[in-house]
Amino acid sequence: QQPVQSPQAVILREGEDAVINCSSSKALYSVHWYRQKHGEAPVFLMILLKGGEQKGHEKISASFNEKKQQSSLYLTASQLSYSGTYFCGTVFNSGGGADGLTFGKGTHLIIQP
Amino acid sequence: DAGVTQSPTHLIKTRGQQVTLRCSPKSGHDTVSWYQQALGQGPQFIFQYYEEEERQRGNFPDRFSGHQFPNYSSELNVNALLLGDSALYLCASSLEGLGFDIQYFGAGTRLSVL
Numbered sequence: 001q002q003p004v005q006s007p008q009a010v011i012l013r014e015g016e017d018a019v020i021n022c023s024s025s026k027a028l029y030s031v032h033w034y035r036q037k038h039g040e041a042p043v044f045l046m047i048l049l050k051g052g053e054q055k056g057h058e059k060i061s062a063s064f065n066e067k068k069q070q071s072s073l074y075l076t077a078s079q080l081s082y083s084g085t086y087f088c089g090t091v092f093n094s095g096g097g098a099d100g101l102t103f104g105k106g107t108h109l110i111i112q113p
Numbered sequence: 114d115a116g117v118t119q120s121p122t123h124l125i126k127t128r129g130q131q132v133t134l135r136c137s138p139k140s141g142h143d144t145v146s147w148y149q150q151a152l153g154q155g156p157q158f159i160f161q162y163y164e165e166e167e168r169q170r171g172n173f174p175d176r177f178s179g180h181q182f183p184n185y186s187s188e189l190n191v192n193a194l195l196l197g198d199s200a201l202y203l204c205a206s207s208l209e210g211l212g213f214d215i216q217y218f219g220a221g222t223r224l225s226v227l
Binding site for chain 2: 055
């Protein structure tokens with residue numbers, strides 16, 4: 001039931017765009033996106049809920065296709081600081097309140113000058 | 114505004130020993146979740162505490178137990194350590210009832226079992 005992320009890794013030049021995908025075989029209640037740099041805590045980027053609500057950083061955009069159980073994270077005009085490993089975390093059925101997240105294996109993003 | 118803090122940052126134990134990891138949630142947060150992150154993998158959910166009780170649990174054996182205190186801080190205990198327990202242990206906190214259950218992570222405790 002672990003979500004599948006693609007691609008596994010991507011290398012970009014500064015200023016280029018990237019799309020990271022997250023796909024689940026099980027119906028999703030919400031999708032959470034995090035970025036983790038080596039040796040640091042995962043940092044919250046975006047949350048997307050069933051029904052269309054979302055909240056996140058202004059410079060980050062994402063989509064959530066409920067029918068396909070898929071989410072995509074869009075990184076535009078990438079900066080060196082965007083480098084890191086991106087994880088999607090999923091919640092299948094919310095009982096109300098916070099839920100444990102099921103994370104994918106991550107997408108490694110390297111931005112080159 | 115203090116974020117999520119974890120202690121210790123690094124720990125070395127031997128097989129069969131017991132370990133206790135500690136977590137202080139972000140100011141104002143009342144829910145604490147624990148995750149295990151093996152090298153090169155995504156975090157795996159261990160369990161979650163709310164109102165001093167375990168509310169949810171992932172697929173981890175009973176050797177993994179926890180506690181939440183009245184001040185919302187939390188401990189993760191692992192008994193009879195195995196080599197496979199070597200990992201980064203992450204604590205995340207959130208606020209119940211917000212609607213958006215955004216979880217904020219600490220930097221983790223790196224546990225090495227020899």
